[in-house]
Amino acid sequence: MARTLNKLSAITAKNAGAGKYSDGGGLWLVKREDGGGQWVLRVTIHGRRREMGLGSFSEVSLKEAREAADRWRAVTRSNVDPIKERERQRREAAKKLHILKDVAADAFESRKAELKGDGKAGRWFTPLELHVLPKLGKLPVGEIDQTDIRDTLAPIWHTKADTAKKALNRLSIVMRHAAALGLEVDIQATEKARALLGKQRHKITNIPAMPWKEVPTFYASLSDPTITHLALKLLMLTGVRSAPLRFIREEQIEGDVWIIPGSIQKGRRDRTPDFRVPLTPEALDVIDAARQHARGGFLFPNIRKGVISDATMSRLMERAKLDYRPHGFRSSLRDWISEATDTPHDVAETTLGHVVGGAVERAYRRTDFLEQRRKVLERWAKHVTGQGAQVLQLVRAEA
Template sequence: MVSKRARSKLSAAFVRSAPIGKHNDGGGLWLHVVSDARAKWFYRFSIAGKRREMGLGSLSDVSLQQAREAADAARSLVRVGQDPIIQRDKQRRDTLRQDNSLEKIAAEAFEARKAELRDDGKAGRWFSPLQLHVLPKLGAYPVSAIDQRLIQETLGPIWHTKAVTAQKAINRLGLVLKHAAALGLEVDIQATSKAKALLGRQRHRPTHIEAMAWQDVPDFYASLQEPTVANLAMRLLILTGHRVKPVRFLRLQHIEGRIWTTPSELLKGKKDATEAFRCYLSDEAARVIELAKPFARDGFLFPSMRKGVMSDATLSRMMERKGLKARPHGFRTSLRVWLEDQTDASFEVKETMVQHTVGGAVERAYRRTDYFDQRKPLYDEWSRFVAGNE
């Protein structure tokens, strides 16, 4: 056994002003001063013929006395042949098992998945079904106690009335249970599947966004001739087949000549920064861009009257005021049906025109084309039809 005198080589005064480097307190306890602002304790030991180092915390959090006590505890384990690092990890897992509420594990699961979500999940769409419909009732339950009956009781009231939201909530809950299982917790990862069997088939039928018949688009387009921000945004939306968000957040820097390149973060379901989308600007679309430029503010082509970009409800309200059932998103359907009825373009080209992903990941990896040259004349043809220039 190493004597206390042989161990306690450092003083509190020295520790407070220790120079950069490693300083031995004896008995395996070391202070490593990395910089003037950063220093940490570690315990060096040998077990089974291998030398290991165990971090004991930073100097700002752990005093000299506390570091010595931690080293003494670790040293006691080494004397009986136990690895203090392994024992500490086991203790942390045991502590986790004691604090395994569904709310805590759901937050951890969300944190682990952020890298897969658009903008790291800042919009909250992934977590909100759990936060609104599951955690208020089940959040305090240990995750190991979550079973199909609890899930049925929780989601039963919205299973048919808010079918899409309920499906999202139960699917997210299934992912949380799988995360808990990966942590080594005892959970029933089949609980959500069993709950679905108890809840039964949903009566809800999804309603599709109303779309305008392609034959009626030219008359509507003609009603947008006044060069207001909203009218110009609607015209560009119709001409390009884009969703509303890329139009609202269109920046002048996205346009180079006749090519509008939308970055992946503005595209639905695109997380890879390489998956930008190129759209060709027809003569009519280029004219709309020029008309919109005087309204540009802070780099956005379609700004709000106050600050930032135009509201996502602006174009929908415009159509409501005109007494129309169709909505802005529906013009993508108008374009897609026109392509089907009036052109002989391939399926892949027609789907790419409305930014739909075609084929599996392996197929897309080998195809490596966005059909831009094939799409270019279709934008021209559609624009001539819409603007009445045929």
């Protein structure tokens, strides 16, 4: 008996609630509670049922879904697995991405899921975009060799050492991506170029950090209830990095604990767990004052859109004729812990959100030293606010 086709109409599909709806011939519409949905084709090949996604309901019309279903049903009738065939076709199409700028863009798309904010900040792709693609972007990736790479990066190899190193590392990832696509490339070209470029002469300088004994005076100068003053205060009190501070949201605060999502921390977003920051009474007061400025869920919004920038806090320190920068307060806190307390190393490093120990050791550790860190930051808050601080002794916690 012939199967009934085209059971659905565009209006019926649009107005359907959550559930599964058959259009016939193995084509199904799977709707979600939020109104979205997915087209799915069910076929049987080699005695096994396969479900093949044909696109989202919002992007693929009923007509397009039926046309796609017809194509893949025909493939199935040829005794070919449609899912494997589609993957084969995609690989064949990928092999045509032979220009470096196209391969680089494809590599970037593949890595977005593990980058913070899907790489929207541009930090991953920018070194390639600014320093590699203008010269090599239109070359076939298989023709690029170590001399091309050396000549491209040589002008910045010593003067912008960190940027040049990032550009070379990103290019290495792109070359390996090209090889994975089946393109004939020299995946050792970047390492050969590194050897040709030689050792970098650029001397890395640390971000200027305010000596911890001077921190109370500067903290006292932040007397205005402005976004910039409040942001700097919370930065100093918690010892966190600038990005989590600037992107702090109301829902991240749970009582006297601030939970920083792994997606906005330093490191790979797919490997970085959430980080709990104990909030002292002083920090909670700052957060409470910041709530009057909140917009769009952010406690430290920018005047126009988004959130306060790191440059905004830096400029305030520049106007105060200071050589120090906001990120340096992490060093101020760490130096104070070392010189004015007897805090165990693991607790001190975890206070700054640093990874402590190897992978095996971390796997067996069942604590993030939250309460020990709370004591450290409470003492630090007293120092920062000018209430004095005696040497703090903590019992070393067992991992």
